[in-house]
Amino acid sequence: MTLVCIFACLTAFLGVTEAKNTIPRVTADAVMLIDNNTGKVLYEKNPDKREYPASLTKIMTAVMVLEDNNNDREVTISHTAGNTPYGSYAYTGQVVRQFDLLTQMMLISDNVAAAALAEAVGGSERNFAEMMNKKALSIGAMNTHFVNPHGLSDLNHYTTARDMAKIARYAMHKDLFRRIVSSQSLYVNSIYPEGEQLFCENTNELVYDYEGCTGIKTGWTRAAGGCLAAAAKRQDREVLVILLHSDSMESRFSEAVSMLDYGFAVLDKK
Numbered sequence: 001m002t003l004v005c006i007f008a009c010l011t012a013f014l015g016v017t018e019a020k021n022t023i024p025r026v027t028a029d030a031v032m033l034i035d036n037n038t039g040k041v042l043y044e045k046n047p048d049k050r051e052y053p054a055s056l057t058k059i060m061t062a063v064m065v066l067e068d069n070n071n072d073r074e075v076t077i078s079h080t081a082g083n084t085p086y087g088s089y090a091y092t093g094q095v096v097r098q099f100d101l102l103t104q105m106m107l108i109s110d111n112v113a114a115a116a117l118a119e120a121v122g123g124s125e126r127n128f129a130e131m132m133n134k135k136a137l138s139i140g141a142m143n144t145h146f147v148n149p150h151g152l153s154d155l156n157h158y159t160t161a162r163d164m165a166k167i168a169r170y171a172m173h174k175d176l177f178r179r180i181v182s183s184q185s186l187y188v189n190s191i192y193p194e195g196e197q198l199f200c201e202n203t204n205e206l207v208y209d210y211e212g213c214t215g216i217k218t219g220w221t222r223a224a225g226g227c228l229a230a231a232a233k234r235q236d237r238e239v240l241v242i243l244l245h246s247d248s249m250e251s252r253f254s255e256a257v258s259m260l261d262y263g264f265a266v267l268d269k270k
Contacts, residue, residue, distance in 0.1 A: 022262075023043060023262060024261075024262055026045070026243065026251075026258065026259065027251055027255065028226075028243040028244060028245060028246040028251075028252070029045075029046055029051060029225070029244055029245035029246075030046040030051050030161035030243075030244040031043065031045040031047075031161055031241065031243055031244075031259065032044050032047050032161035032164070032241070032242045033239065033241045033242075033259050033262070033263050034165050034169065034239070034240050035239065036169055036172060036233075036238040036239060036240040037236075037237070039169060042263045042266050042267075043259070043262065043266075044161070045161075046161065047160060047161045048143060048161075048162055049160060049161070049244075050143065050158045050159075050160060051159060051160065051224065051227075051245055052153050052157065052221065052224035052244075053151055053157070053158070053159045053164060053219060053224065053227060053244070054220055054221045054224035054227045055150065055218060055219035055220070055227070056151065056164055056168075056219040056227050056228075056229055056244075057114075057149065057150060057151030057157070057219070058105055058109065058114055058149070058150060058151060058219075059164075059171050059216065059217050060132050060136065060146065060167055060171075061105065061118065061128075061132070061149040061150070062102055062105070062106055062171060062180075063135065063171050063174070063177070064121055064122075064128065064131055064132055064135060065098065065102050065117050065121055066102070066174055066176055067135075068098075068121045070098055070121075071097070071098055071099035071176075072097060072098065072099070073097070073098040073120060074095050074096075074097060074191055075097070075101055075116050075117065075120045076093070076094070076095050077090055077091060077093065077094045077096070077112060077116045078092065078116065078119060079092050080119070081115035081116040081119055082116075084111045084115040084150065084152075085152060086111050086152075088110050088111055088112035088113070089108070089110060089198050090104065090110055091112065094190055094192065094196075095190065095191040095192035096113075096116075096188065096189075096191060097189070098117065098120060099176075100189060101113045101116060101117050101188075102117060102180065103180050103186050103188055104188045104198065104200055105117060106180045106181055107180065107185070107200040107201065107202050107203070108200045108201070108202075109217075109218060109219075111150040111152065114148075115149060115150060117149065118148075118149035125148055125149060128149055129146045129147050129148060129149070132149070133145060133146055136167065139166050139167055139170050140163075140166050141159070141163035141164075141166050141167055142163070143158075143159070143160045143162075143163050144158065144159040144160065144163040144164075144167070145157065145158055145159075151221070151224075152221065153221050153222075153223040153224060161242045161243075161244050164229065164242045164244070165240065165242045168216055168217075168229045168231070168240060168242065169240060171216070172214070172216065172231060172240070178214060178215065180215075181202075181204070181214070181216040181217060182207060182213070182214045182215045183207070184201065184202055184207050185199060185200060185202065186200050187199055187200070203218045204216070204217065204218050204228070204230065205253045206230050206232070206253060206256060206257070210257060210260065211232065212232040212234045213230070213231070213232045214232060214233050214238065215229075215231055216229045216230065216240075217229045218252070224244070225244075225245035225246055225247065226243070226246035226247065226249050226250075226251055226252035227243060227244050227245065227246070227252065228241075228242075228243045228246070228253065228255075228256050229242050229243075230243075230256040230260060232260050232264075237267050239260050239263035239264055239267070241256055241259040241260055241263065243256055243259070
């Protein structure tokens with residue numbers, strides 16, 4: 001190999017290495033990147049800025065449902081839950097097993113499923129939100145306040161990137177939670193009408209094409225912008241990133257990839 005070729009190869013290698021070790025530029029207003037094993041912060045941007053969490057709210061909803069420990073409960077979707085805004089594959093009068101509704105909520109971000117779960121576990125959305133807030137405080141999320149289980153925008157419904165990282169890390173310690181959010185697709189079966197089945201594909205694009213992706217949840221509203229909690233594991237290392245208010249639904253994914261790559265590069269240097 002000539003000296004020119006050697007120099008070119010070395011330059012290319014150093015360029016890739018430098019790129020991975022350079023803090024990515026992202027449009028997200030707030031970012032928190034952590035070592036998910038230890039909780040150590042690897043990078044932060046406006047970590048304590050108050051933001052709308054959109055459907056990242058459902059991470060906490062899932063925690064409350066799993067800790068209710070009643071996965072086989074038959075949940076009848078009420079008229080109130082069935083009228084929750086925006087598209088849903090769950091509907092008034094349908095009966096679904098609690099764990100199946102949880103799966104539907106997390107994989108396709110179903111708002112009706114979230115509302116029905118809140119009523120089943122908390123008796124009402126208001127009571128469930130109070131439960132969510134108490135749990136958030138116990139986890140150490142001191143600057144978070146929930147008023148609903150799905151994340152539709154409300155001035156009193158907010159979090160921070162730091163708090164959401166704590167909530168997501170807590171959730172990722174639950175095996176059933178991990179099983180759902182790392183899945184590319186799962187089937188949900190209806191108890192009534194009997195025989196009705198829904199194929200749910202994960203809205204998190206990273207589970208399909210990012211090496212080692214372990215979840216976890218997408219979010220978007222006009223007020224919240226593009227939101228994403230994403231995690232990936234390689235060997236014994238796991239990195240988790242929270243992005244709040246990215247420019248678009250697509251930028252949240254590309255920015256998460258950049259941040260996760262950066263996180264692994266930081267850990268590689270240690």
